[in-house]
Amino acid sequence: MMASSLTVQTILDQFLPDEPLDGHRRKVCARLTGCRTARMGGMEMQCDHCKARSVCYYGCRDRHCPQCQGRASQRWSDRQRALLLPVPYFHLVFTLPHTLNGWVQLHPEVLYRCLFQAVWNTLNQFGRNTQHLQGELGMTAVLHTWGQNLSRHVHVHCLIPGGVLTGRGEWHRAKSHYLFPVRALSRRFRGRMVSLLRASSNAGELHRVTNSGEVDDVLNGLMRQEWVVYTRHCLNQAESVVDYLARYTHRIAISNGRLLSMEGDRVSFRYKDYRDQGRLKTQWLEGREFVRRFLMHILPKGFMRIRHFGYLSNRTRRQKLAVIRQCLLQPPQPETNRVNQEPHRCWPCPRCDEGLVHMVRQIPRFRIVAVPTG
Known part of the structure; x- marks a missing residue:
């Protein structure tokens, strides 16, 4: 499997250890492996022009998830600008x-x-x-x-x-x-x-x-x-x-962008070797060793x-x-609005590029249970 489709989620799905994990790590792994899948629930969307329907699954929002931290980082940045x-x-x-x-x-x-x-x-x-x-x-x-x-x-x-x-x-x-x-x-x-x-x-x-x-x-x-x-x-x-x-x-x-390939039971990823003037190198690890290090x-x-x-x-x-x-003679900064407002759920249609897709129904989530370890 090459980098275009390789994710931390994929590696966890395949190489989570057989021995039991503690309850906290089991729950984190359950969220990460369920992120943006049917287990998290989502929205069914429909274009108001071409009437095409699609499904968008929710993210897990776990702080260890590489798929969710981009948006979390942007939200945090927006809040911090008033403190500069x-x-x-x-x-x-x-x-x-x-x-x-x-x-x-x-x-x-x-x-x-x-x-x-x-x-x-x-x-x-x-x-x-x-x-x-x-x-x-x-x-x-x-x-x-x-x-x-x-x-x-x-x-x-x-x-x-x-x-x-x-x-x-x-x-x-x-x-x-x-x-x-x-x-x-x-x-x-x-x-x-x-x-x-x-x-x-x-x-x-x-x-x-x-x-x-x-x-x-x-x-x-x-x-x-x-x-x-x-x-x-x-x-x-x-x-x-x-x-x-x-x-x-x-x-x-580790982010998904650093993952290179998965061949058999081995995983490779890119890293900077700061002891060698920050040169980019490739690290190969057994899948279970990769997961062990990630869980640390x-x-x-x-x-x-x-x-x-x-x-x-x-x-x-x-x-x-x-x-x-x-x-410092700096004018007062505007207050950051901390009220969590429901976003307006519509986006340009990726198929016809003319209409807007709107949510037509919520898809309920499955109950997230501990990841099987045996």
Whole structure:
């Protein structure tokens, strides 16, 4: 099977493992394999000119689904445009050492929570203590758990407006092209993350790590390593900022566009090898190994992978952004309409190209049950 017809949905249908999955992953897989099929229900459409009828099935809207994230990304982008400031933006990436991958497998909620906390604590302290800033940063952070070859590679992408809001309601702009020194960020991040993990262990939250002395050995070893932080001055054009970030917010482990072929029980896909100057290469995996890697990146139920901090946090964002815009002499932004309105369900007819297709009836969905695993 070639790329034109190969999808993650097809691969899951064929190679889901025989051994039982946990309930959350079963439900996610059921939604992904049922996406835009009769199981999801849909609409029967008819052209008002040529009278041709067609069926359009609904998407699953699961955040792990490659077929549904394009529209979700666009909707998110539209909402975020009202939050843009007329300042440069900085892109930072904080990476968790691969030494902790085993703990991520055992306690993903704990590790991911600590990662967000460590990143924000690090940047917040730098924003408040840097001599020319001394105020509150704003940050949008997005969790990614994968590398290009679907391996586990846990990191957080951060997009930060270039400046802080002081306690006196003043705006102090960032003067550096890299925001903060990378090595200093790395060491502060390392210390904070290790401290949070040690506290989590003392509170019994890492109870699945059962080897005697493992927690102390791992954390002491991590303090002797250099941790990876990437930072760059990314964009000046405000409209480009949201489009830039949207590519990260709704990215999933692998998109259908990267799949190349399926031959027998093997699957190939395209990836960038960043250790080889970002060259495009082809990865071949056994079908079951592909599925195993894909399932590694299903997030815990209810876990928020996109978070806002500082003056961009949901609680105080409206008030603080108004103060910042006043400092920057920017006119107030129009309120985003959050009311979910029913779309006008008609489209140009693809057959006659003269009429409009309208919905004539709803097609009920089947009850989505767990994907069989035996």
